[in-house]
Amino acid sequence: MRIRGLEIRVFDGVYPPSEDTFLLMDAVSGERAARGLELCSGTGAVGLSIASRVGEMVAVDLNPAAATNTLLNYRENGMTAHVVVGDLFSPLHGEFDLILMNPPYLPDGDGAPADLAWSGGASGRLIIDRFISEVGDFMSPGGRAYMLQSSLNGIHESIERAESEGLDAQVVGRRDFEFESLVVIRMIRKA
Template identity: 35%
Template sequence: MALPGTYRVQHDSLLLAEHVRRHAAGRSVLDVCTGTGFLALTARQAGATDVVAVDLAHRSVLSARLNSVLSRSALTVRRGDLFAPVIDRRFDLVVCNPPYVPSPTDVLPRHRAARCWDGGTSGRLVLDRVCAGAAQVLAGDGRLLLVHSTVTGVEATLERLDRHGMHGEVVARRTVPFGPVMTQRGAWLHERGLLDPQEQEETLVVVEGRRRRREEDR
């Protein structure tokens, strides 16, 4: 279930879930920007040993806790800003479906549904913070899995991960029809040069990040 104002499962969630299922078994998992807890529950049901879900929104935290109970899948759900509630822990797998849709302002909404998708004028305000902070909570051989649209810039994600000691690569792409938000902002995104005038689809990517080995830094 998803309380009003909570991000509902869409194409990006489903694409990322495919990869979560491949890597969660026997691992400790952190799901940041959890929303309804869908990815956290996916990991748990795929055999993860321990799953922590984090979100800043009260409604998302409540939704994730309710879904944990309804599905009889044990989750630890914490409210907080990205990695802050778990900065003293290390996880084998970190997953994230962050807000990444470019928005007219860099002042992100706090109490409206748009907080689930608005990523600032670049679409990267939250995404860049995830790339910068993930290594702090990853175990030595752990991996990060995150999803976003190519509208937000794939190379920028890989460069940001590299800057923070991680090797990133695109492990999946999928082209899907625009959802309501992208449809509504299509003209504005075209004016900014982020979309072609007739575009009605976007390409989603799953990016995997791994810690660089020391010899790779030499």
């Protein structure tokens, strides 16, 4: 599939680019960074959309097929990224100027491997809460993190949690649908 000038292949079992992907792409479209990170990379589409303006790009996904999918899409688009199979920040060290994440956020599923691309656990906050509690440790001073989230799992709760972690947080993108709203929350590490 062709998305915003990028050739994106989607492997079986990997979350395909959808409205949430496009909203996050829009929110980060003007960003530049020396070092960028995409967590829950899936196909790698979000990171690829800004990779030409990022000095070093790193992508992480728990699903080995998704990590392979990300790597292939970078190669097919003539770009490079260090792609890692891992659980959020666990395989990483160092700081990033820009961190992107479109996590599994739907409040459903029992955590079965087949559900990992979309299910955020019973409340939809399984990955979101971990991300918020850990992201500040991996942000450079003044670093920015962008996280996509659904209105089905507590947007205000995420902002309050981020602020309690010492981050400035606000909604910077929103799309409303019949059954939910999708938002992008930007978190900035205070210098």
